[in-house]
Amino acid sequence: EAQVTQNPRYLITVTGKKLTVTCSQNMNHEYMSWYRQDPGLGLRQIYYSMNVEVTDKGDVPEGYKVSRKEKRNFPLILESPSPNQTSLYFCASQRTGTASYEQYFGPGTRLTVT
Amino acid sequence: GEDVEQSLFLSVREGDSSVINCTYTDSSSTYLYWYKQEPGAGLQLLTYIFSNMDMKQDQRLTVLLNKKDKHLSLRIADTQTGDSAIYFCAEILGSGNTGKLIFGQGTTLQVKP
Numbered sequence: 001e002a003q004v005t006q007n008p009r010y011l012i013t014v015t016g017k018k019l020t021v022t023c024s025q026n027m028n029h030e031y032m033s034w035y036r037q038d039p040g041l042g043l044r045q046i047y048y049s050m051n052v053e054v055t056d057k058g059d060v061p062e063g064y065k066v067s068r069k070e071k072r073n074f075p076l077i078l079e080s081p082s083p084n085q086t087s088l089y090f091c092a093s094q095r096t097g098t099a100s101y102e103q104y105f106g107p108g109t110r111l112t113v114t
Numbered sequence: 115g116e117d118v119e120q121s122l123f124l125s126v127r128e129g130d131s132s133v134i135n136c137t138y139t140d141s142s143s144t145y146l147y148w149y150k151q152e153p154g155a156g157l158q159l160l161t162y163i164f165s166n167m168d169m170k171q172d173q174r175l176t177v178l179l180n181k182k183d184k185h186l187s188l189r190i191a192d193t194q195t196g197d198s199a200i201y202f203c204a205e206i207l208g209s210g211n212t213g214k215l216i217f218g219q220g221t222t223l224q225v226k227p
Contacts, residue, residue, distance in 0.1 A: 031212050040122070042202060042217035043157075058214060090156060096212045101145050101164075103215060105157040 002027045004106035006091050012112045013081055021076045021109050023091030030096045032074040033103070036060065037088040046089075049074055050096070081113045116140045120203050120218035127226050132190040134221045136203030141184060143205040147215070148177065148188045151200040160201070161188070190223075198225045 004025045013019055025032065033048040035058075045058030049068040063085055065077040074093075078085060091106040118138045126132045138146065144165050149157040163170045163177045163186070170177045176189040190197055203218040 033214070035215075035217075040219055042118070042219045043204075043215070044217075045214050048214065092215075094212050098211065101162060101211055102159050104159075105149075107156040 002104070004091055004093050004104050006089075006106040006109050008109060009107060010110050012114065014114055015082055016080050019078050019081060019111075021078075021089060021091075021111070023074045023076065023106060024072050025074075025091075025093040025104070026072065027093060027095065027104065028071065029093035029104075030071070031094040031103075032068065033058070033092045033094075034064070034066065034074070034076050035090045035092065037090060037108075043090065046076070081111075083113045085111065086113050087111060116205075116207055116216045118203055118205060118216050118218040120201075120221045122219060123222050123224070125224040125226065126193050128193060128195055130193055132188075132193045132197070132223055132225075134188045134190075134201050134203075134223065136186040136188075136218050138184050138186065138203070138205045138216070140205055140207060140216065141181070143207070144211050145206050146177075146179065146186050147202075147204040147206075148175075148186075149202040149204060149217075151202065151220070153199070157202065193223075193225050195225045195227060198223055 030051045034046040035043040047066040049055045089109045092103045094103040147162045148160040150160045174191045178187045200220040204215045207214045
């Protein structure tokens with residue numbers, strides 16, 4: 001089944017404790033992206049990657065890192081989480097090319113930083 | 115900058131039609147989308163419309179696009195309780211078909227029996 005998976009689905013952590021949220025897709029998509037969803041703000045892009053070893057900042061990159069060493073994986077790293085990073089996080093992927101129009105989303109990771 | 119605006123809440127009775135409205139700013143967007151988010155779930159692409167179309171119909175769903183006014187709407191006919199969810203309008207930034215999606219704030223649709 002074609003899908004985007006994220007782990008963990010739920011995470012409660014403390015300020016300053018490094019964490020990684022994994023994202024993996026099995027569709028051989030070139031493009032991958034991370035969004036965060038906050039009430040009343042919709043989804044905002046954190047980082048994106050056009051292909052392996054190519055990453056760039058989105059609208060809200062502060063406090064986050066990403067890497068794209070393999071095509072299928074795009075982990076989101078919080079080196080020193082803070083309470084304002086409490087949010088619902090979504091990973092997405094999309095095939096590039098003129099016939100592609102849909103971004104596929106993972107199930108989300110709900111992060112709470114105390 | 116780019117922006118997508120939606121009303122936050124809509125309540126309808128089961129069997130009625132629902133209309134969710136959205137305005138956007140990037141006139142070069144190739145595709146505009148409606149995503150559905152059910153409680154505790156991820157985002158599911160409900161439907162999309164290519165920018166050179168005015169209307170798209172897909173079973174109970176009708177999407178209307180007014181490019182002059184940069185207005186997008188989603189009509190759900192015969193709304194059911196299973197349609198209760200958050201609906202996000204989104205546009206893809208720029209004239210390509212891959213890249214950043216700009217989302218509205220989401221409209222919570224409440225369907226009363």
